[in-house]
Amino acid sequence: GEDVEQSLFLSVREGDSSVINCTYTDSSSTYLYWYKQEPGAGLQLLTYIFSNMDMKQDQRLTVLLNKKDKHLSLRIADTQTGDSAIYFCAERPGGFKTIFGAGTRLFVKA
Amino acid sequence: DTAVSQTPKYLVTQMGNDKSIKCEQNLGHDTMYWYKQDSKKFLKIMFSYNNKELIINETVPNRFSPKSPDKAHLNLHINSLELGDSAVYFCASSLAGDADTQYFGPGTRLTVL
Numbered sequence: 001g002e003d004v005e006q007s008l009f010l011s012v013r014e015g016d017s018s019v020i021n022c023t024y025t026d027s028s029s030t031y032l033y034w035y036k037q038e039p040g041a042g043l044q045l046l047t048y049i050f051s052n053m054d055m056k057q058d059q060r061l062t063v064l065l066n067k068k069d070k071h072l073s074l075r076i077a078d079t080q081t082g083d084s085a086i087y088f089c090a091e092r093p094g095g096f097k098t099i100f101g102a103g104t105r106l107f108v109k110a
Numbered sequence: 111d112t113a114v115s116q117t118p119k120y121l122v123t124q125m126g127n128d129k130s131i132k133c134e135q136n137l138g139h140d141t142m143y144w145y146k147q148d149s150k151k152f153l154k155i156m157f158s159y160n161n162k163e164l165i166i167n168e169t170v171p172n173r174f175s176p177k178s179p180d181k182a183h184l185n186l187h188i189n190s191l192e193l194g195d196s197a198v199y200f201c202a203s204s205l206a207g208d209a210d211t212q213y214f215g216p217g218t219r220l221t222v223l
Contacts, residue, residue, distance in 0.1 A: 031209055042114075042200050042214030043153070050209070086151055092210055096141060096165050100153045 004101035006089050011107040018076040020104045022089030027070060029091040034063065034074045037086045037103070046074070046087075076106075084108045113137050114215040116201050122221045123191055130187045131218045133201030141165075142184035143202040143212065144176060153200070159184055160206065191222045 006022040024032065030051050035043040049056045049063045049072070056063045062075040076083055086103040093099065114135045123129055135142065143166070144156040158166035159178040173189040184201060201215040 033211065035214075037151075040217075042202075042216050043212075044214065045211045048209055048211060088153065096158050096160060096206075096210075097155060098210070098212065103151050103153075 004089055004091055004099050006087075006101040006104050008102065009105050009107070011109065012079050013109050014079060014081055016079055018074075018079045018083070018106055018108075020074045020076075020087050020089075020106065022072045022074075022101055024070050024072065024089070024091040024099075026091060026093035026099075027067070029093050031092045032063075032065060032072050033088075033090040033092070033098070034061075034072075035088040035090060035100075037088065039085075043088060079106075079108050081108045081110055114201055114203055114213050116199075116215040116218050118218060119216065120219050120221075122223065124223055125191055125193060127191050128187070128189045129191060129220070130185055131199055131201075131220075133184045133186075133215055135182055135201075135203040135213070135215075137203060137205070137213060139203035139205045139213070140181055141204045141206055142178065142181075143204075144184065144186050145200040145202065147198045147200060147217070149197070157184075157186075188220075191220075193222050196220055196222045 003025045012018045033048040034046045036046050037043045060077045064073045088103045089101040141160045143158045157176040162178045175187045178184045198217045200217045202212040204212045
């Protein structure tokens with residue numbers, strides 16, 4: 001079946017690293033994504049990783065993919081208060097459908 | 111220069127009414143989507159069109175009818191609104207082959223009284 005799971009809440013102190021974890025079920029997923037949603041706004045793509053990669057780095061963001069365990073993580077270095085938002089993990093099993101997780105609410109304490 | 115725009119941003123209406131939400135994208139994308147986000151922020155796909163053809167039609171009541179007059183527009187019409195339809199509706203678009211990354215509109219907050 002298609003399912004994406006992630007923990008609902010994460011709280012960190014400003015300047016620390018945040019790690020948001022996600023597990024997915026469909027091993028045929030070609031792409032895996034992280035989207036960010038700020039209050040009152042739509043989702044915004046942060047980054048994505050192709051399934052034949054195991055790591056992708058983009059400035060403060062590091063994505064790790066463990067295909068064997070179907071585990072995806074997003075690390076945000078030097079977390080800022082502006083990073084407070086909901087982070088959605090998503091997989092694309094094939095076709096046109098993208099499956100989103102329930103979102104992880106990141107709270108950054110000053 | 112909004113990439114994906116939706117109108118209206120807020121919609122408050124009575125139960126039983128019929129309403130429409132419009133979406134337009136100026137990104138030259140060929141695929142558009144409607145999602146429903148409930149109060150717990152859970153995001154669920156409703157419909158998707160590729161080159162004006164319906165390609166995803168999830169288990170959604172018949173009261174919801176999407177229409178895509180052209181590749182840049184995808185509208186959502188809802189008949190006989192119910193309390194449970196209250197949610198934020200997001201339109202999104204993507205270009206097939208471009209890692210299928212989706213660009214989301216700002217959302218339409220629908221409140222049914």
